[in-house]
Amino acid sequence: MEFFLQLLINGVSLGFLYALSALGFVMIFKSSSVLNLAHGELLAIGAFLFLLLSAWAGLPIVVAFVLTLVGTFSLGFVVERLFLRPLIGENLIEVIMMTLGLGIMFKGLLLFIFGGDIHSYPRFLPESLTLQLGNVQIPSVNVAAFIVGILFLIVFGFFFKYSNQGIYMRSVADNQPAALSLGVHVRRVFALSWAIAFLVAAMSGIVLGIINGINVHELSAIGLKVFPVVILGGLDSIGGAILGGVIIGLLETFTGGYISTSLREVVPYIALVIILMVKPYGLFGLVEIERV
Amino acid sequence: MENHIRLLINNISVVYSDVIQVLKGVSLSVRKGQIVSLLGSNGAGKTTTLKAISGLLKPENGKVTEGSIEYDGKPVQNSSPEEITRMGIIQVLEGRQEFKYLTVEENLKVGTATRWGKPYQQDLKMVYDYFPALLARRKSLAGYCSGGELQMMVIGRGLMAHPKLLLLDEPSLGLAPLLVKEIFQIIRRINQEQGTTLMVVEQNANMALQIAHYGYVMENGKIVLESPAEELRDNPDVKEFYLGTAASGALKSYKDVKSYKRRKRWL
Ligand SMILES: Nc1ncnc2c1ncn2[C@@H]1O[C@H](COP(=O)(O)OP(=O)(O)OP(=O)(O)O)[C@@H](O)[C@H]1O
Ligand SMILES: [Mg+2]
Numbered sequence: 001m002e003f004f005l006q007l008l009i010n011g012v013s014l015g016f017l018y019a020l021s022a023l024g025f026v027m028i029f030k031s032s033s034v035l036n037l038a039h040g041e042l043l044a045i046g047a048f049l050f051l052l053l054s055a056w057a058g059l060p061i062v063v064a065f066v067l068t069l070v071g072t073f074s075l076g077f078v079v080e081r082l083f084l085r086p087l088i089g090e091n092l093i094e095v096i097m098m099t100l101g102l103g104i105m106f107k108g109l110l111l112f113i114f115g116g117d118i119h120s121y122p123r124f125l126p127e128s129l130t131l132q133l134g135n136v137q138i139p140s141v142n143v144a145a146f147i148v149g150i151l152f153l154i155v156f157g158f159f160f161k162y163s164n165q166g167i168y169m170r171s172v173a174d175n176q177p178a179a180l181s182l183g184v185h186v187r188r189v190f191a192l193s194w195a196i197a198f199l200v201a202a203m204s205g206i207v208l209g210i211i212n213g214i215n216v217h218e219l220s221a222i223g224l225k226v227f228p229v230v231i232l233g234g235l236d237s238i239g240g241a242i243l244g245g246v247i248i249g250l251l252e253t254f255t256g257g258y259i260s261t262s263l264r265e266v267v268p269y270i271a272l273v274i275i276l277m278v279k280p281y282g283l284f285g286l287v288e289i290e291r292v
Numbered sequence: 293m294e295n296h297i298r299l300l301i302n303n304i305s306v307v308y309s310d311v312i313q314v315l316k317g318v319s320l321s322v323r324k325g326q327i328v329s330l331l332g333s334n335g336a337g338k339t340t341t342l343k344a345i346s347g348l349l350k351p352e353n354g355k356v357t358e359g360s361i362e363y364d365g366k367p368v369q370n371s372s373p374e375e376i377t378r379m380g381i382i383q384v385l386e387g388r389q390e391f392k393y394l395t396v397e398e399n400l401k402v403g404t405a406t407r408w409g410k411p412y413q414q415d416l417k418m419v420y421d422y423f424p425a426l427l428a429r430r431k432s433l434a435g436y437c438s439g440g441e442l443q444m445m446v447i448g449r450g451l452m453a454h455p456k457l458l459l460l461d462e463p464s465l466g467l468a469p470l471l472v473k474e475i476f477q478i479i480r481r482i483n484q485e486q487g488t489t490l491m492v493v494e495q496n497a498n499m500a501l502q503i504a505h506y507g508y509v510m511e512n513g514k515i516v517l518e519s520p521a522e523e524l525r526d527n528p529d530v531k532e533f534y535l536g537t538a539a540s541g542a543l544k545s546y547k548d549v550k551s552y553k554r555r556k557r558w559l
Contacts (some may be wrong), residue, residue: 089351123396164401164408171402178389181348181378182453183406 005136007257008250013142015242015249016149021118022229022241023156024197024271029235030173031193034084034095036105039201040223044110044216047209051119053113065206068211076195081220084194103220110216118213126209134286152203156196157238169193196267221265228268231275242285247271298324298457298489299345304359304369306337306344306513308352314340315514317540322457322506326485327490329500329521329552331534332510339386341510342459345491346383363457377406378519380456384449386493387465388442392435396426396445399434403452412452419448420480440471447475447508451459457489458482464496474497476503497534501525509534 021043028036036042049071053064083102087095129140160166169177172189180186205219212218225248228237233244256264299322306315314337322328332338343349344356345363350372361369368376391399400419404412420427423444429437434445443463450458463479464472480503482488494500501507507524509517517527524530 159315164404167394167398167401168405168408170398171405174391174393175389177348177351178385178391179402179405180351180373181346181377181383181385181389182402183374183382184402185374185405202428 011250011253013145015246019245032218040220043205047205076198329504386461
């Protein structure tokens with residue numbers, strides 16, 4: 001029973017991190033129909049930037065964290081401006097190939113700078129973050145995962161629902177010609193969605209880095225789990241991303257706990273294959289997935 | 293005289309995808325504070341004319357290849373929609389084009405994109421005053437609204453931008469006659485009360501000519517007829533082919549239609 005609860009907690013907290021990273025992927029897809037194949041590398045970039053600032057530059061954790069937020073957000077704008085904007089109006093497939101190229105380039109760059117080893121952050125999570133629920137102990141990193149996941153999902157939920165900029169972003173996703181006719185700056189919306197994608201991916205990358213250690217290959221592979229998450233949860237809402245994320249997180253921890261650890265990494269993709277065979281447009285997703 | 297002109301289109305040609313020529317030397321002008329209606333049958337090039345003005349040709353790979361479009365004296369042909377909307381030209385697209393997953397009020401808020409950050413409560417109130425039906429629906433998703441509500445919503449959405457020139461593309465499309473009448477009355481009120489200059493593209497010539505000051509008729513990418521609206525209403529050709537009230541009352545044969553077209557060519 002304790003083991004079960006432990007897996008449950010691990011699965012759900014992992015799920016929130018997946019959901020957070022999926023949010024960035026979904027935003028780019030919804031505003032510009034681009035499948036960002038570099039998504040995994042965005043997690044790695046965030047995690048390594050934080051490593052650079054906290055461990056290597058020795059900045060206080062809070063400062064390093066805020067700088068990572070600002071840095072990844074700005075990097076999103078730069079990457080969009082340099083690599084994606086020149087392709088606006090080209091065939092979608094060319095843009096998607098561009099993201100593939102970018103991903104491999106980012107990965108190469110990270111490997112060049114940081115090497116292929118597993119790095120780790122200085123221990124900074126306070127022990128007081130550890131929660132004791134009856135016989136079950138929730139490690140501080142899981143608590144941190146919950147906090148980061150829920151906090152950012154709520155912040156962006158409010159942003160999309162209530163802020164004008166968020167409403168403009170949704171209008172572009174909904175009906176681009178109509179948004180253009182009202183003067184919505186569509187290119188700015190594309191840029192903003194890349195910036196937000198970099199930022200949320202960085203957040204989940206950092207926490208995953210605390211859990212698993214920071215490794216280029218591993219983080220970019222985790223980032224790819226965004227595909228099973230969005231196929232499960234649909235591309236429509238933050239709620240869908242959370243649902244998809246949590247289900248994939250649970251599938252992983254329970255497979256790892258009860259069946260075999262070697263199956264753990266594969267099971268999200270087994271789920272993806274089965275879902276696509278049974279329901280080609282995803283389990284909770286709507287027709288939008290059709291455009292994939 | 294010159295400064296009474298809001299929009300001056302001088303002999304423009306529009307080409308899509310570098311090869312498909314749709315407009316062939318269109319000229320027209322719109323005076324400040326007036327309603328001008330642009331009539332014509334399917335495929336005449338009415339929508340293309342509006343898109344040439346609003347900059348929305350670009351995303352469709354269309355281009356003004358000749359001639360000029362002046363708005364308040366400034367050339368605007370082939371400018372981007374971001375620039376043109378910020379100068380005060382807003383096009384309300386044909387076929388309503390709502391944001392399905394946004395509520396009615398959120399749809400209206402998108403209309404403030406050209407003046408992001410400025411207050412808009414007053415404008416919301418104005419739109420709900422013109423279209424009280426929207427007030428009751430403000431929290432519903434646009435995807436679940438009726439055609440009439442949507443037409444009101446997209447006109448209101450355009451108004452939220454404080455347009456100086458509002459381009460309406462077939463506001464009567466697919467609406468019941470009574471509702472068409474109501475919407476045209478509101479369009480007239482907007483013109484009178486807000487001083488908004490309007491260009492209204494219509495197939496429903498009857499309605500359009502009732503509220504317009506001036507009218508143009510378009511065929512095959514050319515303007516074939518223009519005059520003050522009341523004269524256009526009395527024009528026998530317009531009566532016959534757009535108002536459906538030919539003197540004889542009988543259906544005309546295709547041959548007559550052809551002769552009409554021939555006649556128009558030297559008009
Ligand atoms: N993006 C495009 N690419 C190529 N041709 C186009 C494009 N858009 C319109 N056309 C062509 O231009 C011509 C005029 O179209 P337009 O939409 O301007 O007509 P319209 O007068 O608005 O007609 P309707 O009353 O049916 O809306 C048509 O023959 C149409 O096929
Ligand atoms: Mg049209």
